[in-house]
Amino acid sequence: MLAVIDENNCIGCTKCIQACPVDAIVGATRAMHTVMSDLCTGCNLCVDPCPTHCIELRPVNETPDSWKWDLNTIPVRIHSRGTTCLNYFPLSEKIKIWDFDGGIHPPEMKTQSNGTPLRQGAF
Structure with missing residues (x-):
């Protein structure tokens, strides 16, 4: 799963940025935010704090590039x-x-x- 922000409804409140444990969301106050897909873990922690409900989790088709490799x-x-x-x-x-x-x-x-x-x- 990957968080996706509806940029037309984002008000730039930064609540999603504060909630993201891996800093996968970037943006400034009162400016549109975006999710860096290569960092997003799909944890869902950014969805509930959003006051405009403009964040949703979408399934990701797994490819060798999108796969989260376990190097341990x-x-x-x-x-x-x-x-x-x-x-x-x-x-x-x-x-x-x-x-x-x-x-x-x-x-x-x-x-x-x-x-x-x-x-x-x-x-």
């Missing part, structure tokens, strides 16, 4: 007993892995299906 975790593909899933682990945590053919697998899998041993690693 790492995706890890785990394959076990014929099932593959994707888990996310904190970067602050050391993870023991077994890697072969570009995949990451749980430690209980000691060999590939062709009998080749797995390479162990950690990050």
Whole structure:
């Protein structure tokens, strides 16, 4: 979700600016305000304080550019007993892995299906 201000009805009261926890709204007193879409988190805290009800939240089509990337975790593909899933682990945590053919697998899998041993690693 993304906050959008109807600029024709904005009176420049700055109540939305004061309510925004990430400073995604810019403008001056008695001047039109606007939302910086790359900073807006869609938290909805700016909507209720607006006396003219000119702010609404609209859904955002997610693209690689609009996606809010989580840079504190790492995706890890785990394959076990014929099932593959994707888990996310904190970067602050050391993870023991077994890697072969570009995949990451749980430690209980000691060999590939062709009998080749797995390479162990950690990050």
